[in-house]
Amino acid sequence: QTLEKLEKNVRDGKFYEAQQMYKTIFARYMASKKHTEALDLLQSGASIQLRHGQVTCGVELGLLLVEGMTTIKLAYGPEALDRIKAVFKEFPRSPTLEAQYSTKTLIEGVSTFMKAAIRWSSEFGAPSRGSPELHELLADFLARESPQPDLAKAFYHYVRGNNPSAFASAIISGMLEPEEGDLLLARGVFLYLSMGNLRDANKLFDELHSQLKDSSQASVLASPLTHLAKFILLTLERDALPLFRMLRENYKSSLDRDPSLNELLDVVAEKFYNVQQRKNGLFGDLMKVYSSLTPRRKKKSIL
Incomplete structure (x- = not known):
């Protein structure tokens, strides 16, 4: 009553x-x-x-x-x-x-x-x-309802969820600039790796590959940065720090397109190979990375 x-x-x-x-x-x-x-x-x-x-x-x-x-x-x-x-x-x-x-x-x-x-x-x-489920609900809401790109907030919650497939779909929806599609792909994969989550990083890459290969954005898969993401995933399957470092050096020009990528790989090196080379600690560096994900240009919709 x-x-x-x-x-x-x-x-x-x-x-x-x-x-x-x-x-x-x-x-x-x-x-x-x-x-x-x-x-x-x-x-x-x-x-x-x-x-x-x-x-x-x-x-x-x-x-x-x-x-x-x-x-x-x-x-x-x-x-x-x-x-x-x-x-x-x-x-x-x-x-x-x-x-x-x-x-x-x-x-x-x-x-x-x-x-x-x-x-x-x-x-x-x-x-x-x-709760991974709550993170996913919030990530999806931010991806679909934000009037302007807010990659930092959506990505933050996607990598704390358990749904790489939904994350992949959001990334592809955000590929409004063809030349930046590979940046979104690499950020997503490297963010999972920065959390120590190799399993979902692989799932995300595979899902992106599956959704992109027959689409109008298939050229993203031929990008050097996309190749690097795949090589990094393979390298982290074994104890291969020298190869990890060599890949970063060989793909330096691609990584330099976005400073957050190198910062993420610094975190990955610490997570997987115990490489101590930063002063701020993992949390400080990750917060810096998330804050740098905001796109340089305004777009009509997020992701």
Whole structure:
């Protein structure tokens, strides 16, 4: 009955009034240890506010939901994950002219909510980097909905997910400049390797090759940088540091097209061959690399 009354307020356009009631009742439920009721309330409230285009209200309730899950130390698992996914799927997509929110508000809202959920997942049972499934959902949203290229944010989450095929599709969608297609391919492969993930780096390369070979962008596969990416993958299968170094030297002119590629390979050398040659440490260097992925030219859509 309480949920029905609150939902009616939202349907009637009384968004602020409903929002305050959701927060008040949530606090009351938590104080009474009615944890399931509290989470049900916020999941429902965030979802219906988002369904009605109230992104700011929906995000606020979504963050309270994650806070509640954290407070009660809710374990990461299918049931808890379904709560997050239920809210996420209600976020509107590309705004219409009548929308009461901007694209910037939408992207920031989704990112804020999902990053909070990823943090919760990393603390209560998911892998240390957070739920791969949540990373994938956020990466796909950023890739499809951002009005301008934001490769750093999308790539960051794709390489923390478990879906190289989706990552490959996003990379190919981003090949708006033919001469830069091989850069996107190499960045994707090297980012996986910088995480120590040779398996998914190989899967990504194979998927890109499969999708590109019969397409209008097949010329990307003939690029020296694409060849280098393949040779690097083969080299890392064995203890071959001298060959790794030789490849970097032989393909220096290709790598110099994008400073982030050499920085990534420095991280790869440390991950796979324990080569200590940088002062900032792995985390500092990776953050520097991600910040350098923003394209030099504005384009109409991300990836």
